[in-house]
Amino acid sequence: NAGVTQTPKFRVLKTGQSMTLLCAQDMNHEYMYWYRQDPGMGLRLIHYSVGEGTTAKGEVPDGYNVSRLKKQNFLLGLESAAPSQTSVYFCASSKDTFVSGNTIYFGEGSWLTVV
Amino acid sequence: AQSVAQPEDQVNVAEGNPLTVKCTYSVSGNPYLFWYVQYPNRGLQFLLKYITGDNLVKGSYGFEAEFNKSQTSFHLKKPSALVSDSALYFCAVRSPAGTALIFGKGTTLSVSS
Numbered sequence: 001n002a003g004v005t006q007t008p009k010f011r012v013l014k015t016g017q018s019m020t021l022l023c024a025q026d027m028n029h030e031y032m033y034w035y036r037q038d039p040g041m042g043l044r045l046i047h048y049s050v051g052e053g054t055t056a057k058g059e060v061p062d063g064y065n066v067s068r069l070k071k072q073n074f075l076l077g078l079e080s081a082a083p084s085q086t087s088v089y090f091c092a093s094s095k096d097t098f099v100s101g102n103t104i105y106f107g108e109g110s111w112l113t114v115v
Numbered sequence: 116a117q118s119v120a121q122p123e124d125q126v127n128v129a130e131g132n133p134l135t136v137k138c139t140y141s142v143s144g145n146p147y148l149f150w151y152v153q154y155p156n157r158g159l160q161f162l163l164k165y166i167t168g169d170n171l172v173k174g175s176y177g178f179e180a181e182f183n184k185s186q187t188s189f190h191l192k193k194p195s196a197l198v199s200d201s202a203l204y205f206c207a208v209r210s211p212a213g214t215a216l217i218f219g220k221g222t223t224l225s226v227s228s
Binding site: 004031033035040041042043044045048050056058090092097103104105106107108109 | 157159
């Protein structure tokens with residue numbers, strides 16, 4: 001079972017460069033998320049999607065864009081990378097809303113360094 | 116706004132001793148609470164959740180959590196700690212719209228042999 005797969009796992013960017021992180025899930029989940037994890041900050045929600053073709057802003061959306069063209073994929077784009085975007089990025093998915101307490105499944109993380 | 120707080124950055128226990136990782140919550144409406152664990156260089160793994168029902172929730176790897184409405188707490192517990200339990204633990208609550216999870220800052224658990 002692949003579950004949630006993120007690519008690339010590691011990347012170093014120069015300030016001002018752009019890049020896209022790809023997330024793929026094989027569980028036919030409706031909901032997908034992008035979080036960033038920083039020391040002492042826990043996980044913060046960047047953007048999320050409640051279904052194919054939909055996206056919504058989370059807690060820290062500035063500097064990022066997302067797209068959900070296919071149900072199984074959720075892309076996170078950095079338009080012009082900044083050192084403040086150095087972080088570990090986690091993609092996640094869930095079957096449905098958390099109204100009924102659905103579990104969220106995480107990928108292994110993508111380590112991004114902006115120099 | 117929904118939020119969770121983990122008052123301890125680090126918890127140290129000896130192997131074989133009971134462990135507690137603390138979490139308090141602030142929510143409007145019914146709290147849907149979760150615990151996740153993260154091992155080094157890995158993603159988060161689900162441990163347990165409280166939606167409704169019994170205040171004592173049992174989860175994976177021998178962990179349990181006690182929901183206390185009067186104290187607005189959801190502490191994670193294990194009767195006998197293992198060195199392999201050493202990891203980063205996150206408490207989480209669902210967002211008001213039920214569309215995402217809001218995480219605490221995490222507590223590092225270190226179990227010594």
